[in-house]
Amino acid sequence: MTESFAYPKSVSIVEVGPRDGLQNESTPLSTQDKVELVEGLANAGLRYVETGSFVNPRWIPQMADSGEVFQRISRLPGVTYAALTPNMKGFERAMKAGASEVAVFAAASESFSQRNINCSISESIDRFHPVMEAADAAGIAVRGYVSCVLGCPYEGEIQAQAVLEVSQALLDMGCYEVSLGDTIGTGTPGSMDRLLNVLVPELTPGKLALHCHNSYGQALANILVGLQHGISRIDSSVAGLGGCPYATGASGNVATEDVVYMLQGLDIETGVDLDALIAVGADCCKKLERSTQSAVAQARAA
């Protein structure tokens, strides 16, 4: 643990429910329901909504209508509507649909990289170069993701050095930040602290975000460790939707409602209206015919 720390005064929440959440839901949500979800999240105060993904629809059918979702949403000023783009084809589709920002995604594990995007880590970096150049020319910011930072479903433990190398490569090529994905949620406050002790001095906290899945119930504790290291960008998914299609058993991201509640308790500003957010999560869960994974939403409903 860092010797002394001050919690950030505010935290930006990166809402990934409409993408990371819905990409792994078995019940398909209609395009109109997706549009209402994205609009509801922005109306609840979220300023960054990952709205969809431009990957091969044969790999991720749940995101096949992302172009239509982007085209149909009413946009609020000051809100970033972002998309995942694994290659130039994805980037071109995202631009046509009007995405305001894109994200490229790599992994710290070779096996996961092969299963998720059908290429090695270094091949993935090569594929991102033209995306970075095209985004730069178009004035589009690019976020980077690194999956499996605290464990891989195929390789087990992942070395911090491997996470550092791929994160550094993404920043060097022009990503403005790297989101560290605990894809299978096996991380603990101890392993997160050890990882950040390696990454933060090299990369600085302002270039890092945390993306914690909650499979083992550790996500909020891991995020707290990240805050103590000065990280102030947190990914989360309304109602804890989703999982990962290439990591069997991985549950959804930490629920946005639970993150907001914890941050409120720390007097950290998020700009999110918790009651409005809970209502958006409840509406989405009803449409998906599933229960919320948010402990806060469950407690409020009771």
Ligand SMILES: CC(C)(COP(=O)([O-])OP(=O)([O-])OC[C@H]1O[C@@H](n2cnc3c(N)ncnc32)[C@H](O)[C@@H]1OP(=O)([O-])[O-])[C@@H](O)C(=O)NCCC(=O)NCCSC(=O)C[C@@](C)(O)CC(=O)[O-]
């Ligand atoms: C990356 C590829 C496309 C490579 O897939 P590939 O098969 O190696 O690509 P290819 O270039 O050889 O092309 C094969 C076919 O795919 C098409 N294609 C090629 N690119 C696109 C595109 N962008 N959009 C639409 N179609 C595309 C291309 O046109 C061609 O079509 P065909 O000629 O056979 O009809 C594939 O592996 C893929 O789509 N993977 C999906 C990966 C994915 O979405 N995973 C989930 C998101 S990552 C995640 O959830 C983790 C994260 C970010 O949340 C963080 C964390 O939690 O760890």
